[in-house]
Amino acid sequence: MTYIDEFPTEAKIIRWHWGVAFAALGIGGLFGLIQALFRTGYFRDALPITAAEYYTVLTAHGVLLALVFTTFFICGMFVWALTRSFDRELHDARIVWAGFASMLLGTVLATVAILNGFAPGLPFSDSSVLYTFYSPLKAHPAFYIGAALLIVGSWVVGADYFLTFREWRADNPDSRIPLQAFMVLTTWIMWYLATLGVAVEVVFFLIPWSFGWIETVDPLLTRSLFWFFGHPVVYFWLLPGYVAWYTILPKLAGGRLLSDPLARVVFVLFVLLSTPVGFHHQYVDPGISEGFKAIAMTNTMMLLLPSFLTAFTVVASMEYGARRRGGKGFLKWLRSLPWGDPAFAGMALAGLMFAAGGFSGMINAGMNINYLIHNTIWVPGHFHLTVGTAFALTAMATTYWLYPQLTGKQLQHRTLALIQPYLWFIGMTLMSNAMHRGGLAGIPRRTAEPIPDGAGAAVFDPVFGTVSEIQLQIAVGATLLTTSLALFLIVVTGTWLSRPRAGALRVNGDIPDALSGPEDSPRVLDNLTLWAAIAVLLVAIAYGFPLWSMVADGLLSPGSAPIPV
Numbered sequence: 001m002t003y004i005d006e007f008p009t010e011a012k013i014i015r016w017h018w019g020v021a022f023a024a025l026g027i028g029g030l031f032g033l034i035q036a037l038f039r040t041g042y043f044r045d046a047l048p049i050t051a052a053e054y055y056t057v058l059t060a061h062g063v064l065l066a067l068v069f070t071t072f073f074i075c076g077m078f079v080w081a082l083t084r085s086f087d088r089e090l091h092d093a094r095i096v097w098a099g100f101a102s103m104l105l106g107t108v109l110a111t112v113a114i115l116n117g118f119a120p121g122l123p124f125s126d127s128s129v130l131y132t133f134y135s136p137l138k139a140h141p142a143f144y145i146g147a148a149l150l151i152v153g154s155w156v157v158g159a160d161y162f163l164t165f166r167e168w169r170a171d172n173p174d175s176r177i178p179l180q181a182f183m184v185l186t187t188w189i190m191w192y193l194a195t196l197g198v199a200v201e202v203v204f205f206l207i208p209w210s211f212g213w214i215e216t217v218d219p220l221l222t223r224s225l226f227w228f229f230g231h232p233v234v235y236f237w238l239l240p241g242y243v244a245w246y247t248i249l250p251k252l253a254g255g256r257l258l259s260d261p262l263a264r265v266v267f268v269l270f271v272l273l274s275t276p277v278g279f280h281h282q283y284v285d286p287g288i289s290e291g292f293k294a295i296a297m298t299n300t301m302m303l304l305l306p307s308f309l310t311a312f313t314v315v316a317s318m319e320y321g322a323r324r325r326g327g328k329g330f331l332k333w334l335r336s337l338p339w340g341d342p343a344f345a346g347m348a349l350a351g352l353m354f355a356a357g358g359f360s361g362m363i364n365a366g367m368n369i370n371y372l373i374h375n376t377i378w379v380p381g382h383f384h385l386t387v388g389t390a391f392a393l394t395a396m397a398t399t400y401w402l403y404p405q406l407t408g409k410q411l412q413h414r415t416l417a418l419i420q421p422y423l424w425f426i427g428m429t430l431m432s433n434a435m436h437r438g439g440l441a442g443i444p445r446r447t448a449e450p451i452p453d454g455a456g457a458a459v460f461d462p463v464f465g466t467v468s469e470i471q472l473q474i475a476v477g478a479t480l481l482t483t484s485l486a487l488f489l490i491v492v493t494g495t496w497l498s499r500p501r502a503g504a505l506r507v508n509g510d511i512p513d514a515l516s517g518p519e520d521s522p523r524v525l526d527n528l529t530l531w532a533a534i535a536v537l538l539v540a541i542a543y544g545f546p547l548w549s550m551v552a553d554g555l556l557s558p559g560s561a562p563i564p565v
Contacts, residue, residue, distance in 0.1 A: 003080065003405040003509055009093050010083050011406045013100070017076030018399070020104060021069050022492060025392075028064030029485040031057045036431070036478035040471035041450035049118075054448035055128040056117030062131030063114060066237075066387055068107050071150060073395050074240045075099070075157045078184045080402060081243055082161055084509070085178035091163035099156030106149025113143035130446065134201065134226040135219045141210040148202050151195050158188040176518040177526050179260050180247055180511070186267040187239040189532050190232060193539065194275050197228025205555075214556060220287040221550045227278035228543060231300075235274040237387045239267070241354075241394040244347055245314045247511050248401060252344040253337055255321025258313050260514035261521030266313075269306040271531050273299055276542030283370050292546045293367060299542065300365040307358050314351060320515070342414070346397025346421035350390050353428060357385030360436060375446070378439020381432045389428050393421060396488050403495055404507045412494035416487045424484040431477025438470045 004011040035057045037043050049057055075096075083090060090096060113127040127139035133147065161184060165177075177185070205217045205225075250257045257263065279296035282288055319333055327333030338344045360382040363369055373379065404411050411417060439445075450471060524530065 002408055002507065003084065003402075004408045007083050007089060010079050010090060013090075013093060013096055014076040014079050014406055017072045017079075017100060018403075020107070021072035021076065021395075022489065024064040024068040024072065024107070025485065026489055028061050028069060029482055031061040031064070033478050033482040035061055036474055039448065039450055040475045042471075042475045044450070051448040053117055055130070056114060056126065058446070059117075059128045059130050060111070060114045063110060065392075066131050066233075067147075067150065068111075070237050070387065070391060071103065071154055074236070075103070075154060077240055077243070077395075077398065077402075078161065078187070080406075081180040081247075082164060082184050084511075085180035086164065086168045088164070088168060091160050091167055093160075095160040095163070096157050099153040099158075099160070102149045102153030102156060104153075106146040106151075106153060108146070109142045109149065110146030113140045113146065116140075132226060132230065133206070134222040135206070135209070135217050138210055139206075141207055144202050144207045144210055148199065148207070151199060151202075155192065155195070158191065161185065161188055176523070179257075179263060179514070179518070180243060182264060182526065183239065183243045183246070183267050185528055186271050186531070187236065187243075189528060189535070190239075190271050190274050191236050193532070193535055194229050194232035194236065197225045197278075198230075201225035201229075216556050218550060218556060220285060221547070221555070223285070224278070224282065224288070224543075224547065224550065227281045228275065229278075231278045231281060232274040234383070234386060235270050235303075237391040238354075239270060241350065241391050242266070242310060244394050244398045245310070245351055246317075248398065249314060249344065249347045249351075250317035250321055251510075251512055252341060252347070252401070253318045253321030254325045255317055255323075256512045257514035258316045258320065259516040259520075260518050261516060261525070262309060262313050263514075264518070264521060264525045266306040266309050268525060268531050270303075272535050272538060273303050273306075275535065276538045277303065279542070279546070280365050280367075280370070283367055284374055287550065288546055289549075290367075292542070295542055297365055297367050299538075301362075304358070304362070311351075311355060318348070340418060342411075342417040342421060343397045343401035345418070346393050346400065346424075349421050349425045350393035350397065353385050353393070353425065354390035356432075357382060357390060360385065373439045375444060376439035377435045377443045377445045380445055381435025381439060384428060384432050384435070388432075389424070393424050396424075397421060399488075399492060401507065402509075403492065405509045407495065408500045409495055409498050410501065411491065412498050413491045417491045420484050420487040420491070423480055423487065427477045427480030427484060429477070430473050431481065434470045434473035434477065438467070438474075441467070441470070443467065443470065 034047055034049060035054065038047050038049060038054055038057070079090065079096065110127070117126040117128045127143035129137040129139045129143070133139060133143070165181065165185060168181075201222050205214075205222055208214045209217045246257055246263045277296050277300040279288060279293050280300050283293055318337060319327075322333040322336040325336045325338075327336030337348070339348075360378070363373060364379065364382060400411055400417055518526075
């Protein structure tokens with residue numbers, strides 16, 4: 001029996017969320033190719049955009065992929081994880097539908113506002129303020145209202161997660177929270193806390209400012225409120241990937257998760273440490289004391305711990321599965337893993353790429369060395385490894401395994417599905433590697449014009465390569481990524497349009513129990529209220545004094561002096 005047989009309403013909810021997510025993925029991915037080719041100078045004259053419209057493309061690419069695709073996919077995936085692990089329907093599906101409607105309306109408003117950069121005749125004015133929407137760039141009110149509706153909609157969806165948990169807890173007062181449900185709930189606690197910053201920024205400052213109700217806003221304050229949200233959103237992207245790596249990947253490898261308690265510890269650590277780190281995006285901002293920047297750096301480095309724990313646990317779980325399949329030797333067991341399964345291959349390659357992203361992230365987090373790569377193309381090279389692969393490729397791989405269970409149909413075009421993750425891995429290796437090298441050579445980010453081959457990077461040749469070599473590698477990598485994305489959409493569309501076949505092989509959606517179960521861990525790990533309270537306290541310590549120094553001279557007065565630490 002597949003998931004759709006047991007939970008038909010929830011399966012429909014997931015399909016609608018994923019439908020919007022994949023539409024945003026397709027459009028945003030196309031914009032990404034246009035952006036890469038235009039900026040690198042390849043086929044520049046044939047592309048249907050000008051240098052001014054490049055920033056419209058850049059904004060649409062970032063918003064549709066980093067906010068819309070991720071949020072819709074995660075909301076849908078978590079409906080599956082929660083109901084499957086609780087083995088019960090949602091508390092009230094109408095609440096989730098209401099959240100979906102809010103997110104969809106917000107997406108339409110923000111997208112129309114952005115795309116008006118191509119055609120000024122549209123109802124809303126241009127809103128090419130990039131994914132990092134803080135002052136002094138100003139968008140149309142429709143953009144900010146759309147962003148607010150997207151976030152509020154996700155809050156509404158999450159509310160039904162907790163109402164479902166409350167019902168389950170009433171029926172199971174002494175039971176440990178099932179692992180997948182625990183992961184969903186802790187992720188959403190972090191999400192509620194992290195989005196408070198951007199909600200305050202948008203609702204209390206940017207919307208009134210865009211309407212002209214207030215004349216000025218404090219750029220440092222709105223920037224700080226954005227990054228209060230802007231870094232923990234990275235973990236909002238990554239934790240659903242962790243859900244798949246901890247629960248689905250060991251099954252696909254032919255084994256079981258090594259440790260349920262360790263997985264719980266990892267998610268608790270992310271609840272505690274994800275939000276008080278945003279100032280590491282503001283090392284060059286003079287209005288923030290160096291002491292608070294150092295606190296953010298320390299907190300960011302602490303986040304390496306759950307990442308390393310995850311690497312150990314997931315790899316050990318894969319090895320256990322490989323050896324059950326007959327794998328031998330120190331590393332030869334890797335050959336016994338099911339690399340011919342597109343779901344497994346996608347998740348495993350995504351995890352490998354995330355390891356590389358973790359190392360480049362350590363550079364971003366360090367105060368001194370960050371100055372070398374700040375606002376260079378190194379930064380998009382890094383987050384294309386995280387959200388662009390660790391999340392995106394895991395989401396595609398999860399779809400290959402879960403979508404047949406949501407539709408009752410077999411996965412179509414399996415050969416294309418198998419090629420797709422490997423093509424993505426190759427394309428991202430080329431593009432991200434070139435971006436990291438380019439960042440070390442000083443190539444800036446967020447510029448429409450291609451950088452001429454010359455003084456800036458030639459000095460580093462042959463270690464980092466010339467600019468022309470870097471630009472070509474980015475263009476080739478982006479083309480391969482877009483081709484891989486097209487293959488994914490063909491597979492999903494073909495599966496959606498296919499008809500269920502009698503006697504077709506049904507996907508087994510059971511998740512095996514971990515080798516070390518929840519009974520091996522202290523019950524305090526399941527005390528969600530405790531961890532939420534500690535997380536709030538840590539955020540108050542990290543952000544309380546700096547934010548107070550910014551507003552001490554008035555909420556709308558820019559340039560407040562930092563308090564010394």
